[in-house]
Amino acid sequence: FGIIGEVASGITLQMANSCWDKGIPIVAVGATRTDITDAGNNIFRVCYTDALQGPVMAKFAYDELGLRNIGLLTDKAQPYSTGLSDSFRAYFEKLGGKIVDEQFYESKQTQFGAQLTNLKAKNPDGLFLSGYFTEVGQIARQAVDAGLKVKLLGGDGWDSTELNSNGGAAIVGGYFYNHYNNDEARPEVQEFLKKWKAKYGGVPATTMGALGYDATLLMCDALKRATALDSASLIAAIEDTSDFKGVSGAITLKGMNGNPPKRALVVEVTATGQKFVKAYEASDVK
DSSP states (O other): OOEEOOSSHHHHHHHHHHHHHHTOOEEESSOOOGGGGGGOTTEEESSOOHHHHHHHHHHIIIIISOOOEEEEEEETTOHHHHHHHHHHHHHHHHHTOEEEEEEEEOTTOOOOHHHHHHHHTTOOSEEEEOSOHHHHHHHHHHHHHTTOOOEEEEOGGGOSTHHHHHHGGGTTTOEEEESOOTTOOOHHHHHHHHHHHHHHSSOOSSTHHHHHHHHHHHHHHHHHHOSSSSHHHHHHHHHTOOSEEETTEEEOOTTTTTOOOOOEEEEEEETTEEEEEEEEOGGGGO
16 A cells, blocks of 8 residues: 655655665655655656756746846755755855855744744845745744845745734735646646546645645556556566656656655735746756
8 A cells, every 4th residue: 555645854854764664655745855756766756856956946036037146045953944944045046146144943932023033134136035935934023024025935845824814915926836726727736727627616725635646546546557566566667657748747767766756836925825926947947
């Protein structure tokens, strides 16, 4: 048998280690930390990695927004956040930008005044917030209170219906990247939305619904192709996946160490949710 999940990189890493010990395949839904699949050849994912999304936002910030001096605010308790900040820093500096400072906090923290004061002193023109929506909204509000009138940037950890309620007007106009958007015209997206509406009504509120769907269908597809009903055969079938037509895009795992080359979609936070801005291929940030 196999396991689907998880969303958070830290939790997925623990699951991956246990699955490796037992020889069970696991297909992660939204865990983007780059080194997770290094735990073993039975670890896969349907999402892109931080090795893509950090550079994508760095390129967008540098090329499209014209930012040159960015501060980082990193959740040091989350492997996802630390890895994402590192990949953003490396590519932004490669482009010629400057990281003026990096400040740290920990999950469930509610006050960020000291960190924001330190960042403001370095005169950034943007802030990259690599953590999850749970803290990002409050950081955005407190940044406004601290007089930091800069562009706010982030990763897929921002993707939640709670981002706007947590951040209010302060988060509107910020940018983050995502794996999927309901507005895409691809047939896979439209069929998914049709099925979602029939079962639940409306449309998916977050990307994880689409990624979870892809992970489950990919696992089932591999099970049909497996030469035997055991974990070893299922692992081989998953690894042999090529051009699987997922809702979040084509997924190829063959020869990729569990990491499918994927697109990253930059979206802008609006008062009512998010608006698609630009798509990047992996080849755009080599």
